[in-house]
Amino acid sequence: MQTVNEKEFPLESEVGALATPPSGVRGAIPVEKTTHATLHQVDWNDLPFGKYVSDHMFICRYKAGEWQEPKVQPFQNLSLAPTALALHYGQSVFEGMKAFRMHDGAINIFRIEKHHERLNASLRRMCMPSIPYGLFAAALQQLVRVDEAWVPEGEDVALYLRPLVFASEAKFGVKISDEYLFLVITGPVHTLYQKPIRIKAERHYIRAAKGGTGFAKCAGNYGGAFYATQKAKEEGFDNILWLDACGHEYVEESGTMNLLFVVDGKLVTPPVSDTILNGVTRDCLLQLAAGMGIPVEERPVGISEIVDGLQGGRLTEAFGAGTAAVVAPVSTIGIDDQLYELPTYNEDNVMFRLKKALEDLRSGRTEDRFGWNNVV
Ligand SMILES: Cc1ncc(COP(=O)(O)O)c(C=O)c1O
Known part of the structure; x- marks a missing residue:
């Protein structure tokens, strides 16, 4: 044996x-x-x-x-x-x-x-x-x-x-x-999504609580998310924007993606914790952004900041990042029965520049300076 x-x-x-x-x-x-x-x-x-x-x-x-x-x-x-x-x-x-x-x-x-x-x-x-x-x-x-x-x-x-x-x-x-x-x-x-996605900020159901298993990629986290996700899909959304379990205010992640925003030209995303999966794509994009001179902020992002940012024109991009989706542009965020539309995107957006940098590295078109590729 x-x-x-x-x-x-x-x-x-x-x-x-x-x-x-x-x-x-x-x-x-x-x-x-x-x-x-x-x-x-x-x-x-x-x-x-x-x-x-x-x-x-x-x-x-x-x-x-x-x-x-x-x-x-x-x-x-x-x-x-x-x-x-x-x-x-x-x-x-x-x-x-x-x-x-x-x-x-x-x-x-x-x-x-x-x-x-x-x-x-x-x-x-x-x-x-x-x-x-x-x-x-x-x-x-x-x-x-x-x-x-x-x-x-x-x-x-x-x-x-x-x-x-x-x-x-x-x-x-x-x-x-x-x-x-x-x-x-x-x-x-x-890639998972072929067009920009609509996500719903979930104020009632939760995905993970402090001290729980949110950071683990265990089956129960997905089974437990199905009910709220199905309800959101029935309302015309593609996925949930999960919020923190305590106050239902701070952004955690979305379905099978981490969430990133561009606010005042900076790439902003919640820090990983025991309630957020430590996404590999997220990690890649943050490291690539730093190397491209794009300012990165890992800090809590509140729903009220998203609403203010969209209304004041400071929040210009929202996107999911994950292995299956790679980079998924968000077109609409549903918050408390209101629909907030993101600006129309073009190839100069931060998310597409990052996606291209990631793809160029993975395909060997640019140098793998991080040692991420394992050529078989
Ligand atoms: C809950 C959750 N968050 C985030 C991600 C993104 O992680 P990664 O980029 O490693 O695929 C995934 C996908 O694995 C996921 O299932």
């Missing part, structure tokens, strides 16, 4: 070693190829989020205190006991990341380290075992290599990567699971 420890998979400090495929059985991830490839069924001109899953998946189990038997296998259903603990008590954590086709045809898995760091922060919060960096990186690299042909080429498209860890132990009774599955599944996608 192959078990996983830090000796078999390179440590974070040895990440460069992963640029070459793991070879040999020990330390490498075995691959079982599918005999029923579905790649030919993909309409590459129509890649809505979630329509396609690639032919293979990564799977590894945690048992007896160790991650064991990592492998890449054909995408398939799982067999689980109805008592599998994740189904009852919600120990389930995931990540969302992307692999991009670079301008020279190479494939780039973007910001593996940052996603790994956040995955382990989520796992810790949910009392789940951490994933060694070497295992995480090797799993992604091996899977993306095997399904290389699934990485789309062109603007605003990518292979979405979904690492998922959940409690698989079969047991009645409320307890921390002793067994887990770590999976990675993938699928080609276009």
Whole structure:
């Protein structure tokens, strides 16, 4: 039986070693190829989020205190006991990341380290075992290599990567699971939104409270957000603008995106906290902005500041930032039954300059001075 420890998979400090495929059985991830490839069924001109899953998946189990038997296998259903603990008590954590086709045809898995760091922060919060960096990186690299042909080429498209860890132990009774599955599944996608979005400031329902799990990418945060989001959609909005749980006044984030604003020419966004997901795209945009000479302010943003800023013409841009959406311009914000329209955007806007800088870096058109790209 192959078990996983830090000796078999390179440590974070040895990440460069992963640029070459793991070879040999020990330390490498075995691959079982599918005999029923579905790649030919993909309409590459129509890649809505979630329509396609690639032919293979990564799977590894945690048992007896160790991650064991990592492998890449054909995408398939799982067999689980109805008592599998994740189904009852919600120990389930995931990540969302992307692999991009670079301008020279190479494939780039973007910001593996940052996603790994956040995955382990989520796992810790949910009392789940951490994933060694070497295992995480090797799993992604091996899977993306095997399904290389699934990485789309062109603007605003990518292979979405979904690492998922959940409690698989079969047991009645409320307890921390002793067994887990770590999976990675993938699928080609276009960016989430094709046009500017309308968001509703939610004054009643909340997403996260101080001391809770808001910063973790755990399944319950999403299930808990569905009800208010569905109501907002019925009212004609695309998503919620979540507010703080105490006073329902300060901006937190939006659905699967962090929120950023341009006020008086400065890029303004709430600081991350235990109620806000530490978005990787947000982090990229803030670092890129600083390098482009755009002033950045991480500070609380109140709903009243948004209303005043829009009425006085000082707030000129609002947008979401996330792996799935990349940059999503906001056209309308609903606040207390009033609709506030943002100015019409053009390509000189800060958000589009930042999006372009991010895309240029990811595609290899500009230098990767932050070390974010992992070329497979
Ligand atoms: C709740 C939430 N906030 C923000 C984000 C944006 O984070 P990232 O840029 O890492 O995708 C996401 C998406 O992962 C999310 O689910």
